[in-house]
Amino acid sequence: MYDWAEWLEQTNLASGIRKGLWFYPAIEIIHIIGFVILVGTAIMFDLRLLGVSNKISVVKLANYLLPWSRRSLLIILPSGFLLFMTNAITLAYDPVFRIKLSLIAIAGINALIFHTLVFKSVKAWDINQVAPAAARINAVTSIILWLSVICCGRLLAY
Amino acid sequence: MKTLSGVIIFFTCMAFAVYHHGWSNYDQENQIEFTGEIMESSYENPHGMATIEAEDGKTWEVVLAPPSRMQSRGLEKAMLEPGTTAKVVGYPHRENEDEMRAERIIINEKTTELR
Numbered sequence: 001m002y003d004w005a006e007w008l009e010q011t012n013l014a015s016g017i018r019k020g021l022w023f024y025p026a027i028e029i030i031h032i033i034g035f036v037i038l039v040g041t042a043i044m045f046d047l048r049l050l051g052v053s054n055k056i057s058v059v060k061l062a063n064y065l066l067p068w069s070r071r072s073l074l075i076i077l078p079s080g081f082l083l084f085m086t087n088a089i090t091l092a093y094d095p096v097f098r099i100k101l102s103l104i105a106i107a108g109i110n111a112l113i114f115h116t117l118v119f120k121s122v123k124a125w126d127i128n129q130v131a132p133a134a135a136r137i138n139a140v141t142s143i144i145l146w147l148s149v150i151c152c153g154r155l156l157a158y
Numbered sequence: 159m160k161t162l163s164g165v166i167i168f169f170t171c172m173a174f175a176v177y178h179h180g181w182s183n184y185d186q187e188n189q190i191e192f193t194g195e196i197m198e199s200s201y202e203n204p205h206g207m208a209t210i211e212a213e214d215g216k217t218w219e220v221v222l223a224p225p226s227r228m229q230s231r232g233l234e235k236a237m238l239e240p241g242t243t244a245k246v247v248g249y250p251h252r253e254n255e256d257e258m259r260a261e262r263i264i265i266n267e268k269t270t271e272l273r
Contacts, residue, residue: 017203021226024203086203157204 005088014085024086027079028157034076035153039146041065041072042111046139049131058126062119091156100152107145114138181273184249184259191247192218199238201225208238208263210246220246221259223272233263233270 008014017023045065048056084091091097118134125131131139194212206222222228225235238244245264251257262271 019202019225021229025224025226 002089002092005092008085009088017082017086027082030075031079031083034072034079037072038069038076039150041069042146043143046142049135049139051130054128058122096152096155100149103145103149107142110138110141110145183252185252186249188250189247190250190258191245193243193245196238196240196242196244198240201235201238210244217256219257231270237265
């Protein structure tokens with residue numbers, strides 16, 4: 001059914017990562033460093049939206065933290081894909097893996113809603129103001145989703 | 159509501175944990191050991207595997223350790239060649255009755271701890 005997964009798993013690259021002593025753990029470490037940055041910056045920003053450290057400008061914090069969230073994807077996605085390749089058939093059938101990818105997609109949509117709709121009015125609540133309910137809902141949703149993604153990831157790592 | 163959905167997602171993930179090879183998926187109250195012949199083995203990440211036919215005729219899928227750990231403890235790839243006799247001490251998987259995770263493996267009187 002998943003011919004492409006079988007093909008991926010049998011590539012020389014996937015087999016090389018499985019057989020090498022240190023490739024696999026090294027890629028895991030890179031993946032972890034990446035998602036620490038992604039989830040760390042996302043949650044710090046979410047907490048600000050929920051009212052923590054209200055004196056910090058939301059705009060300035062967004063300009064500082066969120067580019068790092070985006071850059072972290074440059075190491076998370078390739079390392080994640082390499083880890084997937086080594087065990088593609090099992091993962092393709094694994095419900096936890098599907099849940100994980102779905103949660104990441106929902107987290108992406110959640111961020112998109114925040115940036116295209118909610119963030120537009122930020123001037124009114126940039127400093128020392130309570131963020132609108134929509135922003136706070138985005139923040140809580142984001143925290144829950146990213147923590148759940150980490151839980152799923154931990155369950156996938158053998 | 160949001161917290162509730164988070165809790166539900168978390169426990170949904172936990173419920174599928176049986177598909178994985180962490181120690182908690184093996185019944186550590188029920189230690190088993192057997193001696194048998196290695197039919198097949200792999201020395202690959204994330205962990206090596208061996209198919210071992212026990213003396214009583216049962217064939218076990220035995221989960222070993224990551225290659226880096228096996229190598230640093232002196233269990234070389236060549237020692238797991240098919241045809242080798244091995245004694246295994248470990249725990250049966252809670253769901254898959256042919257699978258077990260080895261705490262240690264004894265080959266040619268050399269014991270290697272795998273945890």
